[in-house]
Amino acid sequence: MAEFSIKEKITEDMKVAMRAKEKQRLGVIRLIQAAIKQREVDERISLDDTQVIVVLDKMLKQRRDSIEQYEKAKRQDLVDQEAFEIQVIKTYLPQPLTETELANLITHAIQATGATTVKDLGKVMGILKVQVQGRAEMKQVSDQIKQRLNQ
Template sequence: MALKEQLQTAMKDAMRAKDKARLGVLRMILADIKRVEVDERIELDDARVLAVLDKMQKQRRDSFEQFEAAGRQDLADTEKAELEVIAQFLPAALSESELNELIDSALAATGAASMADMGKVMGVLKPQVQGRADMGQVSQQVKARLG
């Protein structure tokens, strides 16, 4: 089943269960997907839906950290609950060793030797790790190996 269909099914299940918190998050996800589809006039495939979910997860994580730093635990708890729902639809996170293997293979495939080749390496890695690893951390690891 496509990821978008899974989200719609989960939304219907949340409606039946009268789970308002989960329903709200699922509606927010589907609205964001629909916004991208309307803006770009395309039907999103699983890879693009994953990219939308990944972006939403990053936004929630940043908001959570900011709310916690500001002492707004009520808002931080809301963000954390949204993060948990979003995470259910993302693939399992990569382990450190799996990520290192992917970086090694991307470096070998592109023949990267310096920081000038960073874009080529990230272009190869991004589709493989999207939604499974934080792209900021992946970028830092690639920089460390190229630098």
């Protein structure tokens, strides 16, 4: 059987969730589809897997930010909902990078750009963004690069 694209997998999972009457999961899948569709309509394109990963990454970041706000407001019910959505969204992303893989990518990017100070962060991030998209949190990557360049 041929490998499904991420969009096809999302559609299949939506059908499964509908049949299984998994309302909460179905709601999240529909949010994902709406975000993808919105970008396709706005840009008049059909998204490929790489672009879908960018959309999913953005959704994850929004949910992490929301969790922070909800925790400050002591709204555990909303924190739980956002955490559930994060888990569903993550199922469509590629396997996360290990610490070692990420460290190696950062090392190669720093060497490739000749970065020596934190002022060079943008150059390093430019190379890494494509390689780690959907596989690592960009804030975490940025923090690790800063740490390396400050040594």
